[in-house]
Amino acid sequence: MSDPQPSPPSWLPRQQIVLAQLASGIIDYAQQIAAGGSFRLPYPSNLQLSLDRLTLLAWQQGAPAPTGVVDLLQLAEQPFGDWKINLVEADVDPDESLLAYGRPTVTCEELGSLRGDVEGEIRENALMRAVMDKARAADAPGSYVAFRELLIRHPAITALDLDTRLAEPDLALLASEVRDAYRPAPPEAIADGVVRTCRGCNGLRLPLDDDRTWVCQDETCPAPGTAGVDHPAAEGVWWLRRELRTFITAPGRAELRIADTLTGLTVPVRLWPDFDACDIAVFDERPWVADIKAWRNPLRLAHRLRQRLFTVPAEAEKAFIVIGKEQVHAHPRYLERLRKACPEVRRGQRVVAVSEAEFVRTVRERAEVSAA
Ligand SMILES: [Zn+2]
Numbered sequence: 429m430s431d432p433q434p435s436p437p438s439w440l441p442r443q444q445i446v447l448a449q450l451a452s453g454i455i456d457y458a459q460q461i462a463a464g465g466s467f468r469l470p471y472p473s474n475l476q477l478s479l480d481r482l483t484l485l486a487w488q489q490g491a492p493a494p495t496g497v498v499d500l501l502q503l504a505e506q507p508f509g510d511w512k513i514n515l516v517e518a519d520v521d522p523d524e525s526l527l528a529y530g531r532p533t534v535t536c537e538e539l540g541s542l543r544g545d546v547e548g549e550i551r552e553n554a555l556m557r558a559v560m561d562k563a564r565a566a567d568a569p570g571s572y573v574a575f576r577e578l579l580i581r582h583p584a585i586t587a588l589d590l591d592t593r594l595a596e597p598d599l600a601l602l603a604s605e606v607r608d609a610y611r612p613a614p615p616e617a618i619a620d621g622v623v624r625t626c627r628g629c630n631g632l633r634l635p636l637d638d639d640r641t642w643v644c645q646d647e648t649c650p651a652p653g654t655a656g657v658d659h660p661a662a663e664g665v666w667w668l669r670r671e672l673r674t675f676i677t678a679p680g681r682a683e684l685r686i687a688d689t690l691t692g693l694t695v696p697v698r699l700w701p702d703f704d705a706c707d708i709a710v711f712d713e714r715p716w717v718a719d720i721k722a723w724r725n726p727l728r729l730a731h732r733l734r735q736r737l738f739t740v741p742a743e744a745e746k747a748f749i750v751i752g753k754e755q756v757h758a759h760p761r762y763l764e765r766l767r768k769a770c771p772e773v774r775r776g777q778r779v780v781a782v783s784e785a786e787f788v789r790t791v792r793e794r795a796e797v798s799a800a
Pocket residue numbers: 626627628629630631644645646649650651652
């Protein structure tokens with residue numbers, strides 16, 4: 429029998445909080461570099477604060493502390509399993525790291541809460557709020573859906589294509605917001621007079637340092653190696669703002685894929701019904717509702733779900749948390765770990781966590797029964 433764990437001293441920062449702060453600091457730092465070309469001091473405050481707190485953790489564990497911010501950024505490139513500082517209480521896996529090739533990873537964005545918490549971002553993002561308010565005021569749920577669908581299907585788009593789409597009634601209502609969502613393709617995306625796109629996600633491909641290898645910028649792209657259409661730069665190419673690519677486009681791919689599959693089964697499907705009450709509602713009578721989650725790490729998703737599970741409408745017969753197939757494939761035992769860490773979504777509960785494949789299969793079974 430082991431002794432009960434002594435409680436940590438009160439001055440010791442919680443590992444989860446330190447990592448969240450470090451992740452936010454790294455994201456701020458990366459954004460400053462992306463915006464300004466080169467970096468100027470001071471470092472973002474989250475980076476400095478997390479260095480101080482990580483130093484406390486290291487002292488308490490008798491581990492070497494990072495010697496400064498530069499050292500901290502080098503540490504961030506290493507998988508957590510290689511850190512000398514023990515992070516067993518944080519929701520991370522040993523093979524995850526915060527930075528890869530100098531860019532924040534999905535893990536970093538999840539920890540810094542930029543990715544994963546789509547609902548939170550939509551509530552807090554000024555543009556998404558404006559879209560929601562305008563669509564609500566006009567009682568135009570179709571416009572809200574068209575806006576989100578455009579952002580997911582076309583993270584990059586030519587000026588002509590965008591103008592054509594804005595002539596459609598649903599999007600015309602939100603024309604100024606749509607224009608605000610996009611920025612001109614950056615200079616580094618243009619070479620030999622063309623802008624290169626990715627067929628996997630319809631986003632842009634940018635050059636690596638060698639200026640010859642063109643890579644997709646979306647870490648969660650389903651087919652990052654495949655070349656898409658080359659657009660002449662002179663015709664004008666728009667690229668979705670980074671934060672929208674992160675919290676609308678990337679998680680939205682699974683939402684649209686599932687909706688497309690179910691529509692193919694001739695089942696009535698509504699995306700983001702009632703202005704985003706949930707991600708998807710299936711069947712008109714006794715509807716089934718679902719939130720579709722694209723968190724890389726089941727422990728971090730569990731943490732979030734324990735804080736806030738979505739509100740199931742009274743008329744819904746069943747409610748699901750659906751895990752996208754990319755996440756299920758990338759992480760063995762994803763659902764098992766999720767259910768263990770979050771008993772609120774186990775079988776028998778009001779909201780049940782299932783894989784994308786399981787969700788589609790269950791919907792198909794009900795559709796077949798009612799058709800028989
Ligand atoms: Zn891509």
